[in-house]
Amino acid sequence: MRTVYFDYNATTPLDAAVRTAMLPFLDAEFGNPSSIHHVGRRARAFLDEARDRVARVFACKPSEMIFTSGGTESNNLAVFGVARHFRDKGRHIITSMVEHHALLHPCEYLSEKEGFEVTFLPVDRHGRVSPDDLRKALRPDTVLVSVMAANNEIGTLQPVAELGALCHERGVLFHTDAAQWFGKEPFVDIHQFNADLVSVCAHKFHGPKGAGALFIRSPLLPDPILFGGGHENELRAGTENLPAIAGMTEAIERFVRAPVFNREQLAPLATKLRDAAGSIAGVTIRSPREECLANTVSFSAKGCDSIMLLAGLDLEGICASSGSACSAGSLEPSHVLKAIGCEADESNALVRFSLGRESTAEEVQTVCAALPAVINRARGCEL
Numbered sequence: 001m002r003t004v005y006f007d008y009n010a011t012t013p014l015d016a017a018v019r020t021a022m023l024p025f026l027d028a029e030f031g032n033p034s035s036i037h038h039v040g041r042r043a044r045a046f047l048d049e050a051r052d053r054v055a056r057v058f059a060c061k062p063s064e065m066i067f068t069s070g071g072t073e074s075n076n077l078a079v080f081g082v083a084r085h086f087r088d089k090g091r092h093i094i095t096s097m098v099e100h101h102a103l104l105h106p107c108e109y110l111s112e113k114e115g116f117e118v119t120f121l122p123v124d125r126h127g128r129v130s131p132d133d134l135r136k137a138l139r140p141d142t143v144l145v146s147v148m149a150a151n152n153e154i155g156t157l158q159p160v161a162e163l164g165a166l167c168h169e170r171g172v173l174f175h176t177d178a179a180q181w182f183g184k185e186p187f188v189d190i191h192q193f194n195a196d197l198v199s200v201c202a203h204k205f206h207g208p209k210g211a212g213a214l215f216i217r218s219p220l221l222p223d224p225i226l227f228g229g230g231h232e233n234e235l236r237a238g239t240e241n242l243p244a245i246a247g248m249t250e251a252i253e254r255f256v257r258a259p260v261f262n263r264e265q266l267a268p269l270a271t272k273l274r275d276a277a278g279s280i281a282g283v284t285i286r287s288p289r290e291e292c293l294a295n296t297v298s299f300s301a302k303g304c305d306s307i308m309l310l311a312g313l314d315l316e317g318i319c320a321s322s323g324s325a326c327s328a329g330s331l332e333p334s335h336v337l338k339a340i341g342c343e344a345d346e347s348n349a350l351v352r353f354s355l356g357r358e359s360t361a362e363e364v365q366t367v368c369a370a371l372p373a374v375i376n377r378a379r380g381c382e383l
């Protein structure tokens, strides 16, 4: 049986050139950038060069790029770092109801354990935050607003530049989790988000897992969340993961400016999937038609649950997801579907197809052909 991998929002295969760029650091170039001797100094020179290369793509200062272990850590550093740094100024944070758990859980922790108040902005039926709602929610004690650039479960693009501008008018810091955005949408420079902090996650665009970055606009210096050394401008202690940094740098150079997820290639494939799924009785497409990632088609199916649907697809060789990978395997209803006003039973029945560089029309055809029977079986009726 052939594998059809339609789960690129969960992760992407490592690109061959990215792998090649990593190899020296898994081999001869094993030095610790903090060592004084020449082996360490070579590693330091590479680390400095990597930061320069990323900064050139992003059009920011090298000191504004902090290398992290991925999207989760970047989000944690942004939220905890800013909130704790400014806790004497105010203890109010604003985010949205559709963020990834790597953003929601830090906010919930601050609210439960550290005396912060968090406003979770509602979204419309497309999953979009309204700038008006943000304007109304801003308060004199708001220290941070965080709204994601692109939603991982249904693909909605948020009006982040507008939200960021609003925050800046009011002197409030703005963070965006752009883990699903990089490599998929046209990138000019890091300033296009109007954000003070931006999270990047390498394995979403053919880089290695365990590699990420946080852009932090100078002169902002959030509190660190990892202690034990002066690495990363005193913001992130720990010996730098050079293979991961080498891979991420290569992936950023290759796949961000000209997005590796090519809209012209993917949009027709996604439309075909969308039309085929949408024509099945009891299926509702949940990804918006406009202002949505071109690679993402999500739907809910009445009378099923995600686990049955995903297991049924898997039996046909088709890899899909129920949204955020971390909740696969559990029957947790999707908080994103709930937020867009989906009935409780359907929030349990999300299927996300996310296409990518290697996806073909033939694969889409295979999925379209298999889908009606898979849904019927998940409903407990054999075809």
Ligand SMILES: Cc1ncc(COP(=O)(O)O)c(C=O)c1O
Binding pocket: 009, 010, 069, 070, 071, 072, 073, 075, 100, 102, 148, 150, 151, 152, 177, 178, 179, 180, 201, 203, 210, 324, 325
């Ligand atoms: C929007 C978003 N933010 C953050 C993350 C977390 O990334 P990682 O698990 O690589 O740390 C993901 C990964 O699914 C994501 O989709």
